[in-house]
Amino acid sequence: MTVHVAIRKNTYYDSVTLMALARKMAALPGVAEAVAVMATPLNKDLLAGVGLLGPEASAAGADDLVVAVKAESEAACVAALEVFSGATARQAGEKKTAAAFTTLAAAARSIPDANLAVISVPGEYAAREARAALRQGLNVMLFSDNVSLEDEVELKKTAHEQGLLVMGPDCGTAIVNGVALCFANAVRRGGIGVVGASGTGTQEVTVHIDRLGGGVSQVLGTGGRDLSAAVGGIMMLDCLAALARDEATSVVVLVSKPPAPAVAAKIMTAVTACPKPVVVCFPGGEAAGPPAAGAYFAATLEEAARAAVTLAAGGQPAAPQCRHEKLASMAALARTKLAPQQDTIRGLFCGGTLCAEAAGLSPGARHLFVDLGADEYTKGKPHPMIEPSLRLPHILAAAGDPAVAVILLDIVLGYGAHPDPAGVTAPAIVEAREIARAAGRHVHVIAYVCGTDADRQGKADQESKLAAAGAILAKSNARGAYLATAIVTREVRK
Amino acid sequence: MTAINELFKRKLTVINVGAPLFRDDLAAQEVPVTQLDWRPPAGGRPELIAALDALSDRPETEAANAAAVAAILAARPVLTDLALAAVDAIPGMTPTTILHAGPPVRWEAMAGPMRGAVIGALIFEGLAADEAEAAALAAAGKITFAPCHEHGAVGPMAGIVSASMPVWVVENAARGNRSYCPLNEGLGKVLRFGAFGAEVIDRLRWMRDELAPALKAALAHTGGIDLRTMIAQALHMGDEGHNRNKAGTSLFIRTVAPGLAKAGLAPAVTARVLAFMHANDHFFLNLSMPAAKAALDAAHGIAGSSVVTTMCRNGVEFGVRVSGCPGNTWFTGPAQAVEGLFFPGYGPADANPDLGDSAITETYGIGGFAMGGAPAIVQFVGGTPADALAYTTQMYEITLAENGSYTIPNLNFRGTPTAIDVRRVVATGLLPVINTGMAHREPGVGQVGAGVVRPPRECFDKALLALAARAK
Numbered sequence: 001m002t003v004h005v006a007i008r009k010n011t012y013y014d015s016v017t018l019m020a021l022a023r024k025m026a027a028l029p030g031v032a033e034a035v036a037v038m039a040t041p042l043n044k045d046l047l048a049g050v051g052l053l054g055p056e057a058s059a060a061g062a063d064d065l066v067v068a069v070k071a072e073s074e075a076a077c078v079a080a081l082e083v084f085s086g087a088t089a090r091q092a093g094e095k096k097t098a099a100a101f102t103t104l105a106a107a108a109r110s111i112p113d114a115n116l117a118v119i120s121v122p123g124e125y126a127a128r129e130a131r132a133a134l135r136q137g138l139n140v141m142l143f144s145d146n147v148s149l150e151d152e153v154e155l156k157k158t159a160h161e162q163g164l165l166v167m168g169p170d171c172g173t174a175i176v177n178g179v180a181l182c183f184a185n186a187v188r189r190g191g192i193g194v195v196g197a198s199g200t201g202t203q204e205v206t207v208h209i210d211r212l213g214g215g216v217s218q219v220l221g222t223g224g225r226d227l228s229a230a231v232g233g234i235m236m237l238d239c240l241a242a243l244a245r246d247e248a249t250s251v252v253v254l255v256s257k258p259p260a261p262a263v264a265a266k267i268m269t270a271v272t273a274c275p276k277p278v279v280v281c282f283p284g285g286e287a288a289g290p291p292a293a294g295a296y297f298a299a300t301l302e303e304a305a306r307a308a309v310t311l312a313a314g315g316q317p318a319a320p321q322c323r324h325e326k327l328a329s330m331a332a333l334a335r336t337k338l339a340p341q342q343d344t345i346r347g348l349f350c351g352g353t354l355c356a357e358a359a360g361l362s363p364g365a366r367h368l369f370v371d372l373g374a375d376e377y378t379k380g381k382p383h384p385m386i387e388p389s390l391r392l393p394h395i396l397a398a399a400g401d402p403a404v405a406v407i408l409l410d411i412v413l414g415y416g417a418h419p420d421p422a423g424v425t426a427p428a429i430v431e432a433r434e435i436a437r438a439a440g441r442h443v444h445v446i447a448y449v450c451g452t453d454a455d456r457q458g459k460a461d462q463e464s465k466l467a468a469a470g471a472i473l474a475k476s477n478a479r480g481a482y483l484a485t486a487i488v489t490r491e492v493r494k
Numbered sequence: 495m496t497a498i499n500e501l502f503k504r505k506l507t508v509i510n511v512g513a514p515l516f517r518d519d520l521a522a523q524e525v526p527v528t529q530l531d532w533r534p535p536a537g538g539r540p541e542l543i544a545a546l547d548a549l550s551d552r553p554e555t556e557a558a559n560a561a562a563v564a565a566i567l568a569a570r571p572v573l574t575d576l577a578l579a580a581v582d583a584i585p586g587m588t589p590t591t592i593l594h595a596g597p598p599v600r601w602e603a604m605a606g607p608m609r610g611a612v613i614g615a616l617i618f619e620g621l622a623a624d625e626a627e628a629a630a631l632a633a634a635g636k637i638t639f640a641p642c643h644e645h646g647a648v649g650p651m652a653g654i655v656s657a658s659m660p661v662w663v664v665e666n667a668a669r670g671n672r673s674y675c676p677l678n679e680g681l682g683k684v685l686r687f688g689a690f691g692a693e694v695i696d697r698l699r700w701m702r703d704e705l706a707p708a709l710k711a712a713l714a715h716t717g718g719i720d721l722r723t724m725i726a727q728a729l730h731m732g733d734e735g736h737n738r739n740k741a742g743t744s745l746f747i748r749t750v751a752p753g754l755a756k757a758g759l760a761p762a763v764t765a766r767v768l769a770f771m772h773a774n775d776h777f778f779l780n781l782s783m784p785a786a787k788a789a790l791d792a793a794h795g796i797a798g799s800s801v802v803t804t805m806c807r808n809g810v811e812f813g814v815r816v817s818g819c820p821g822n823t824w825f826t827g828p829a830q831a832v833e834g835l836f837f838p839g840y841g842p843a844d845a846n847p848d849l850g851d852s853a854i855t856e857t858y859g860i861g862g863f864a865m866g867g868a869p870a871i872v873q874f875v876g877g878t879p880a881d882a883l884a885y886t887t888q889m890y891e892i893t894l895a896e897n898g899s900y901t902i903p904n905l906n907f908r909g910t911p912t913a914i915d916v917r918r919v920v921a922t923g924l925l926p927v928i929n930t931g932m933a934h935r936e937p938g939v940g941q942v943g944a945g946v947v948r949p950p951r952e953c954f955d956k957a958l959l960a961l962a963a964r965a966k
Binding site for chain 1: 496497498499501502504505508509510511512513514515516519520522523525526528530531532533534537539543547551888891918921922923924
């Protein structure tokens with residue numbers, strides 16, 4: 001093995017770009033490992049971890065770029081570095097044409113119409129940028145994670161005083177004035193306002209609102225920690241108040257992982273005071289709390305969407321209906337193909353809240369639900385929604401496990417997501433089924449496509465690729481989980 | 495009605511800080527989006543980030559900077575006199591004092607061009623007969639070396655000022671403080687590039703004996719010349735006040751000519767004086783520099799201010815002074831190589847590292863900072879007029895104010911970027927852009943080219959840390 005390390009002093013690229021380029025290099029023939037990172041202490045640890053931290057990289061600083069390649073031959077190393085240089089040279093060419101501001105303050109001063117900053121820089125710097133944005137009177141979408149709790153509280157208090165939004169940290173999804181920000185789907189506009197403390201949970205609610213004929217006024221994110229005791233739901237309360245005042249909004253949906261009890265009480269007080277009907281959904285937690293005036297609890301994200309669409313149309317939400325007979329017959333048919341020892345579900349998810357919801361609907365300690373977007377899987381790697389190929393080895397491994405009856409997958413579409421996740425995943429589904437077949441088993445793959453036909457990936461197109469690979473398609477994330485559970489528990493959930 | 499509800503009613507206009515992926519998605523939705531050319535603040539160095547945080551949103555710093563900015567913008571540098579001998583005008587100067595460009599430097603450590611200029615000055619003063627004697631004298635510790643800047647003076651390139659050299663006297667009419675600068679000798683073999691041959695000494699003598707008295711008399715008839723107005727006009731005529739002074743020189747000749755005529759000099763003297771000024775496109779540089787110096791000295795020593803009041807080079811080190819660190823507190827780093835074009839026959843190996851006090855013009859917001867209005871000189875840096883505009887535009891990011899007196903026509907008469915803020919330099923990593931000439935590294939060869947240079951970052955890092963320490 002040959003190792004080449006190139007250092008570029010004072011050259012900055014954002015991590016998403018670098019990770020994409022590193023993947024491109026790693027895919028070249030003969031390349032065993034390719035890393036392209038800014039030489040921060042964290043990234044140096046990463047380099048050390050794969051044995052690529054040489055003395056040059058050790059000495060480099062946070063504004064120096066390190067490109068390290070381990071390959072079978074000298075030529076392969078050189079070729080990989082050339083691919084990197086070629087791609088960045090093209091980028092530099094593009095960069096030069098745009099008016100380049102290096103600070104938020106300078107950009108905001110020159111663009112008086114600016115009203116929102118989308119911040120996705122590394123977490124240790126993100127709070128500084130968010131503060132700068134608030135100082136300029138900008139609303140903030142803070143996509144970055146690894147922002148300290150103290151910073152989050154301070155930012156949100158400042159934003160609250162100024163009447164501005166701080167969506168995040170770790171906020172992946174919002175739709176403001178019909179514009180999808182970061183990871184969001186192309187959904188119809190309408191009268192339903194959504195406030196979400198979880199990205200894919202919010203996506204799931206909005207695609208079902210769209211599917212059921214409704215539309216959204218504003219979709220606001222708060223970041224996952226907003227309803228913790230420390231933050232106290234500052235942003236969810238502010239967003240709820242803003243939507244209560246918003247003339248275009250007739251119904252509000254709140255989506256969050258289960259909140260801290262004290263915060264839940266505060267939220268419910270605000271919900272009760274809200275003059276508009278509010279649908280509350282805490283997927284993965286207890287199905288419902290005590291009903292409060294004006295509040296409608298939904299056990300699943302899909303039900304939350306259904307209730308909201310019904311309310312927006314002037315109706316009263318009915319009790320959730322599940323097509324038990326159909327589910328039972330499907331499950332019974334599926335079961336006939338399983339060996340007796342196949343009794344577990346392997347959920348492999350890109351979306352954290354989709355994972356939590358599915359896990360919450362599939363009781364049983366033997367099942368394994370993995371959120372591949374969690375920190376332990378994404379350190380130094382792109383998110384699986386951007387790079388779905390990261391999930392493929394997990395699918396194949398699940399197929400080789402004799403206890404696994406069902407592999408449950410989410411395919412998340414929309415802005416920010418990979419242009420063809422189903423196309424990337426379908427061959428692995430075929431291969432997974434082959435692996436099981438070769439071992440004398442049958443493994444069911446249930447896939448749910450979270451998206452709309454207006455998304456650039458096209459929901460129907462994505463579904464047909466998955467179906468062609470032999471996957472069973474679920475109509476919602478919850479229904480996928482119900483079916484999976486019905487198959488392995490050999491009875492339909494009542 | 496909160497700002498959130500106002501946002502709901504307005505068209506979204508986004509600044510994207512981070513992944514370009516999100517910029518692309520927004521652009522695809524036809525949302526106006528500006529991608530920030532973001533990099534980790536202060537190069538990601540924690541001690542600098544801590545210093546930045548300690549000094550940002552700090553009322554004392556903001557107030558001190560407002561005072562420094564006001565002093566710079568209010569300054570009205572007026573050419574009031576020409577002193578026939580520096581020793582009579584410059585405070586603290588003695589017959590054996592030699593002032594030099596840049597931050598302090600010992601004789602032993604001086605760059606080639608500066609050593610040559612010191613030798614020439616000692617010969618000119620009659621303190622030494624030749625090179626060997628001069629060098630021995632300088633080495634024997636008999637000469638007091640000091641930076642021009644520590645005596646209210648500035649000098650281009652080697653910046654050598656000795657006792658009997660004539661100096662311009664510029665007074666800041668707003669504050670009464672004065673600055674000084676020797677007269678520009680022209681191009682070729684000249685003292686400021688380290689030449690000390692007979693022709694150099696002869697020219698210095700002629701300047702002392704004929705040129706200076708003539709111009710002094712002319713000035714007396716002209717009355718003071720408002721340099722702020724003259725610089726403002728020169729900027730509209732394609733000068734930037736550092737590397738291009740054609741317009742300023744022409745304006746000066748035009749202004750001083752009637753006084754010269756009235757001075758009652760022999761026609762041959764008047765002719766020689768006019769011809770000398772006419773032959774030297776950089777004659778005005780030695781007026782734009784003390785004008786800048788007078789303005790910036792008025793802003794120096796304001797406790798808590800992070801405004802840069804001096805940038806200068808001695809050929810070995812780059813030196814920076816900051817308003818909030820009063821007196822002669824220097825923050826230095828190695829002088830950098832200049833990037834630019836070389837005169838025929840010369841190349842990068844011939845050039846001395848960055849040299850001279852002329853970066854005072856950039857400190858004042860002209861020179862490289864005003865390059866956007868001086869498209870004719872961008873060829874020196876191998877660039878296009880668009881590049882020149884980009885240099886100027888970039889400098890707004892590290893400055894606190896725009897000078898309404900000095901405007902850039904093709905930036906819609908926007909004021910030049912003025913008052914460099916150490917905090918912004920460190921935060922952005924954007925270093926001031928300086929237009930400059932290049933001296934040959936050997937004494938006496940002269941100018942070998944011109945181009946653009948940036949200071950070493952460490953000057954600003956050190957200054958920021960010192961300011962933060964004082965703020966505690």
